[in-house]
Amino acid sequence: MAAGGAIDTKAQAPRESQREEPLAWRLDRIPVQVWIVGFVLLIMPLVANNFWLFQVFGWTFILGMIALSLMFLAGYGGMVSLIQMTVAGIAGYMVAILGTSGMAQISLGLPFWVYIPAAIIVAAAFGTLVGALAVRTEGIYTIMITLAVAAAFFYFSRQNYEIFNGYSGFNLVLPPRLFGVDWRQPVAFYYLSLGCAVLCYCAVLYVSRSPFGLALQATRDGPRRMAALGYDVTAIRIAAYTFASVIAAIGGILLVWQNAQISPGTVGIPAVIDILVIAVVGGMRRPIGPFIGALIYVLLRTFSPDVLTGFGLSGERFKTLIGLGFLAIVFFSPDGVLGLWDRWKERRRRRADPLRQGGRS
Template sequence: MAVVDHKTFDTNDADKEGVSEPSRTGVYWAVGLILVILPAFTGEFILSDIVSRILVMGMIALSLMFLAGYGGMVSLAQLTIAGVAAYMTAVFGTSAITEISIGLTWWIAVPIAIIIAMIFGTMVGALSVRTEGIYTIMITLAISAAFFFLANQNYDIFNGFSGINQVLPPVFVGVNWGNTIPFYYLCLFLAAVSYALVLYVSRSPFGLALQGIRDNPRRMAALGFNVTAHRIAAYTFASLVAGVGGVLMVWMNTAISPGAVSIAVVIDVLVMAVVGGLGHPVGAFLGAAVFIILETFALDVLETLGLPGERFQLLIGIGFLVIIFWSDDGLLGLWRKWRERSAKRDPLLGDLEGDGK
């Protein structure tokens, strides 16, 4: 199997300059095929603790990427929005904390949770788009912190520090979706749908208008676009993606506690999105993959480097700084840079040769 994978990627490398559609489609098929047949030759641990986590965190990073990459709004509230969906799944569904959980079946509780997360996300958007640019980071960070402290201290809805546990994925059409392999396919399906949806929306008239607003809000306003409404709608859409990710997050851990929505994790999601690259939806999953693989194997990596094993944050921080210093757009940017450097350039125009110009 490995040989075949390798070949597919080699083909892609060979015609990297053309970026012709067939090769890209080929990559999609190859990656999709690998992901679909992955359970056949990986263990439980890799599937549940690495790949499923990558997909779930990737979805939350994807919603950040959508706002930052297409909307120009770096929102640090996306994990918090996912956290709202996760808490609401626990509150409206079933859990071990019977005083809090209402106990609705999952197909009522989950839509309610996602809708509440979307309402919350829209409100966050409405507040933060009132100021411009760099202020968004400050405001959304403050909102995330407020939610964390609220969840930590409130026992009526959020059950305080210990959170809500025993939030189990449903048993549906005879399958227990909490088992490793079904849960993996659930994550894979929803991540693929979110990915395709984000790509689709980015090419829709709405997405194009949003990118126009990112580049020049004043001109778009002069052209008759309602800048504020577009930005808030972008938040609503991103909240949908984050909300679905949040539901998967609570099912994956079968619990939700304030620690899952703390500032450290908020920053982790930002690191994932930025390290992967904000230019394309695939960056979010790429970043999540790098982050989670590093996190899992940090002990080994650090010990080979001769550092104490618990210095994972140091590794992440330095890696993050290196990526920011060296690349304009995370790993995707590095890839693009490397491709351009290795290609022959027209000496006068600087265009890539064979670009059809």
């Protein structure tokens, strides 16, 4: 009976924590830094030109969402997946195939309220299916399986002309004109991508604190113990792939709208590796990390060719700078930029402690 009582007490604990959970989302508990960043992002169109709004920040939010899906799997689930860009590409392809594009003979021309949910569902189903295969492996084998699937889809989309239009892909894939707004205009697209990024970020935060998210993190730390407690470890991991695939699909839809086209190069191996680099550089421990990594990547990708050209080097070598930056960050901080920030704060705290102790004495 004593053991049974202990089990009942533990069973009641999650209910009590769930009652307290909404307190964490109260407005007065949001840090001041978050309010400042949110205010700056809201007024950004007043101070930034169209290039920065559309190309820099829009692209940052999109890549950040796709990398966020990888961070959710790797950070909370301990599963490094390399299919997130592939999932995003499938969602983009479904928008082009089911909606309208310059390839009228292939695109079906369905209304947006049909093809957008359908694109997310198809991409999430693909991610779930691959996840069901990948979760039965660990470590390097998970990476290799997901990389093999990503490479297979790249070659399939490049060689298939009946559905994916082969090497050329689709052009003139534009967002629907909803509420009389052209959502591909820089300011409109900036707020659209910003809104989607905030929703995905909040969704990851909420899920990470939910019973499912806590079970996923416990599965990451002790899968055998969770299985011994009666949890279906495989089902939890597959569900994580489904949730992450939905986030990646949203990023993929925005990506095809931003570029107004999609081709096999969008889901190529370099793009797949870029998402991994973005997630690692930003940091895998917190959801804000992928967006920081995406901003660093976009800035380097956008401006490093001009810098290299100024030094008489080929602008095509911009990936050398990205690679060197990646190596430097990983070498000095395995937790990415956020790890460097935490170490800097820890040093400040240690320097301040002796002064405080001296003041008390």
